[in-house]
Amino acid sequence: MSTTISENSSLKYSSTKLSESQKIDLYKKLLKPRLIEEKMLILLRQGKISKWFSGIGQEAIAVGVTASLSNEEYILPMHRNLGVFTSREIPLNRLFSQWQGKASGFTKGRDRSFHFGTQEFKIVGMISHLGPQLGVADGIALANLLKENNQITAVFTGEGGTSEGDFHEALNVASVWDLPVLFCIENNGYGLSTPTHEQFRCKQMVDKGIGYGIEAHQIDGNNIEEVFLKVSEIAASVRKNPRPVLLEFITFRMRGHEEASGTKYVPQELMDSWALKDPVVNYENHLLEKGVLTQEEIRQFKADIKQEIDVNLDIAFAETTIESIESEELRDVYKEYNYQEVKPGNDVSNIRLIDAISVGLKQSMERHENLVIMGQDIAEYGGVFKITDGFVEAFGKARVRNTPICESAIVSAGMGLSINGFKAVVEMQFADFVSSGFNPIVNYLAKSHYRWAEKADVVVRMPCGAGVGAGPFHSQTNEAWFTHTPGLKVVYPAFPYDAKGLLATSIEDPNPVLFFEHKALYRSVYQEVPADYYNLPLGKASLIKEGKDITIITYGAGVHWALETLQKNTQISADLIDLRTLQPLDTEAIYRSVQKTGKAIILQEDSLFGGIASDISALIMEHCFEQLDAPVKRVASLETPIPFAAALEKNYLSKNRFEKELLDLLLY
Template sequence: MDFEKFQVEDAMKLRLYKAMLKPRMIEEKMLILLRQGKISKWFSGIGQEAISVGVTLAMEKDEYVLPMHRNLGVFTSRDIPLHRLFSQWQGKPGGFTNGRDRSFHFGTQEYKLVGMISHLGPQLGVADGIALAHKLRKEKKVTAVFTGEGGTSEGDFHEALNVASVWSLPVLFCVENNGYGLSTPTNEQFNCEHIADKGIGYGMESHIIDGNNVLEVYSKVAEISRDVRKNPRPVLLEFKTFRMRGHEEASGTKYVPDDLMEEWASKDPLENYTSYLGKMGLLTNDQDNILRKEITKEIDENLQKANNEKAIDINLSKELNDVYQKFDYKEVECSIHKKNIRFVDAVSEGLKSAMEKYDNLVITGQDVAEYGGVFKITDGFVDNFGKERVRNTPICESAIISAAMGLSINGMKCVVEMQFADFASTGFNPIVNYLAKSHYRWAENADVVIRMPCGGGVGAGPFHSQTNEAWFTKTPGLKVVYPAFPSDAKGLLATAIEDPNPVLFFEHKGLYRSIYEDVPVNYYTLPFGKANILKTGSDITIVTYGAGVHWALETLKKHKNINAELLDLRTLQPLDTESIYTSVRKTGKLIILQEDSLFGGVASDLSALVMENCFQYLDGPIKRVASLDTPIPFNTALEQQYLPKERFERELLELLAF
């Protein structure tokens, strides 16, 4: 291992040694504790310390690093107190997730670290967003994100590198090629000689680095980082190394040939570097022994501190309240001045007003810039706000949603336009696993709104017509908004953008240009979790949202003798259950109308809630009316049969007659 060709000051050489030695000794201790049953799981980075340490020390302290399972050296090199790490691994309150997650599944703004989730891929897109925020603020900063060779097979890897290249983002994509994805060797993972070769396809600079040579890692990453700060661009770094332990300890390494294990054992980064420092006269045995004793003492003292810490306080209220970041809603009242506009115009006005109010707000999505989006919501926005803040994206929903999370982590707001709500399926993972869970896990909110053009009735077929709100109302941590009128759309969108939590904002395409209303001209907000009682009555309660509101109004207009109370939910999460209960207690009958297919939809949960809380007030069965349990057909006649409008009228009359 050639250490001598790298020009590094002696003080830094010793610092690198100490920085590698500490995680090695911590790991050795953790393996003992694992065997004793004092910790539950361990992902070992033994043999890979040079990468974590070299990359982190080459970075500036206020630059973000996004590590993985095996990057203990990243955390220790950022000088996180050991007792906090030990508390994290034991599920104690002194850790970073209050016992809600384990291992390195956490982040900390204090140390500019963003831990991964088990799905791996979204981490790469998050780095894009963090780097984009730096670039927009003209800050000369680099972001480093780690993944393994197995992770490069995921679609998120392709999407994140492509976005970073197209947008010239200052990201170091650090791939630790350690030979195996759990037990699957690299030759079964990809069919190119080097992962670095993949950079060619993205027009991206790439380098192969000896991941076991800490001086090479540190020197090359420091040099590349200095240049990237001056000339922002992404760089793909492949670190050749090996995993000397199992994927996690329980899996072992029996699948690794003995001769291969012996070959890499001879390349141990710590042992080789220790020998080099000794030959250079920079580290004597006595100095090494003293250092090891100091680290042992630090480990033991911090372990004791973590062990002495009290167990997690089981507090139901705290668990429920920590799912979302607290949002102090402040009402901005409507002006008396109004103009008659379409639903689509109200959404556009609401978005434009928010862009004017928040100079840290970025809009991303396919064709949202000069083209103005497929529904022309952002038409003219580039002229008003520039292409830096109104950004066309490649067709890669997963990376763009992950990047929105990164923007939020780095102090920005983001509105993502799904071209159609159906396409959220290709970004589903980061929505439900990253955006939704981050605040509960490590108190990091996702200041992201995802606009969801949805709904049938326009002959758009199975892939452009879904109203898929139930995918997201099921997921704790997300808020779901679904307005039916232009004035609600404008005010609720303003609130969604103000809210620091992730919001899915559904906009029915069929209402865009068919529904007009007098809408206040000013910027105003409307509260979440407050249904709108459009009609009061005593015979029956109708609960609906979106296009269903207009179907219900048309039906009631046709049957003027029906004395119904009509509730437009407006938001599905949070949900105004109290208004529903109050109405049902008055009328004794409930019919719920949704455009989504019946089974597993919002109506099912509403029905269950009313049965549990208002059963004694009911004078008839609760009726749920919804679209057919089929995909949405294209043919007009088939689509009309699919949609529940006509069935709603029939079911309403039957329930009234019960």
């Protein structure tokens, strides 16, 4: 179903569907962001704010949509949606402090303009990459469905953002899962300076809903009454009958993408024609004409709002400039998590690594009723490695969810679930495929707590590693992509006991965790593992062997390669450290061992340059230099993609070079 409007439709207001008090309320809500913007443009020219993204000409959309939702329903706005924030009645001094990078804002000076969220006002702000917030809206809406609270979610994007893959992924997921999301597209004619005919060839945005089976409506985005009435009607329907709806709002941006870019690329006749459709001026004239307001009342409204602006600006300007306190900066990267040990019971069984992960995941599902698992083929099929086999029967399809092939939207949906009170585990079918979901992991999950104190309670499971003849696209061990990113935790167990306990903690922890599971170890490594639920602390390495001559530092499959080498060379007296977690890294265990042995060799399966072995080597050089009796040695795989043929893969892997490098270092 879709409805459209004529491009040349004039602003025609309803005179009977709204009471006079409703009309006045809409007018005041429309007026407030306009007057704030006019003041901001003055301050920008005075150099008192650094940047401004103007929504002049588009206010009716933000105001109308927000007025149509309850204050408990989440809205995900863009940088031109000031009306969302003012309609939710966020204190202006906090908004002004946010734009000035002051502490009373919402990001402690760590981000600018509208790149913030606030649980208090149920607003989730954008990131500059635009697209991921559409998937986040999916996750928030999924949480609402699971809560059965009959709430909807509204998310904004511009017509330019509809070209991003995240847009298409998010619409597809919302359609397949019948998620109560209003996808609000502000079609203002230009993506920065690129006109719509250079962005897409469909006639109108509503056409983009057709392929996803999504109901779509086109609305005059400059007509506040049409926006409010139409969205209110649709919202009421979606609350009763959950489903996604695409809303295309026809509007125009009267100023540049941001003020520095100007509008010289816009034909003057186009600017003139849209100026006649100004949403504030037209509605004001309508209310005057109908006798709903008088000139004196309008003058008083404007005077009151301007006074409110000035008073709150004074508060914001009087606030001291924020200062960097390094301990606070570092502390706020992660949400505080107080690990509480759950000790294992005495009942044990000899199981494989894959069994330990499956049992551990199942026990976490039992322990956390708000935990949702998402991934490709994980439901009835049980996943390509059968880790979730039987989970649908145990927990139902609401919590064990097959996904379309769209890693970015599903990672983003995990973030949305977290925002709305759930925990999420996302299974990458293979760790290699995480590249398709890389953006929301490193830019959304990793940065949210630092930016606006919002947790990202998401675990991304990563079946990884070579040695199984899977070739370049199914064999990577890509942990270094994520250990480089502040805000993420990275776990990489080598044994069933550790895998089960560390997975439990990763799910308990409200911070984003990348949980690496080596495919070659899934069915080849057995261990006595407690049957009951237990956990293990992150950031604590395991000292598997003790010796005096050398320290071997490794993780994942490298631990087993090192054990094989030591079993073959019984004369070597070595400390063997299994890192288990790479972020946080147990530097204390590393330093303690190296200071004792005087020699260190670091073994990783990943290729050498830029891998975590390089950072560990640098840390040892910086902190243990005086105790070293030889250079720190790194052993890694070839600087090539991972080959398929057995002979090529064998030569690629660092396993086959480790013994020689170890013996050479001992002789140094």
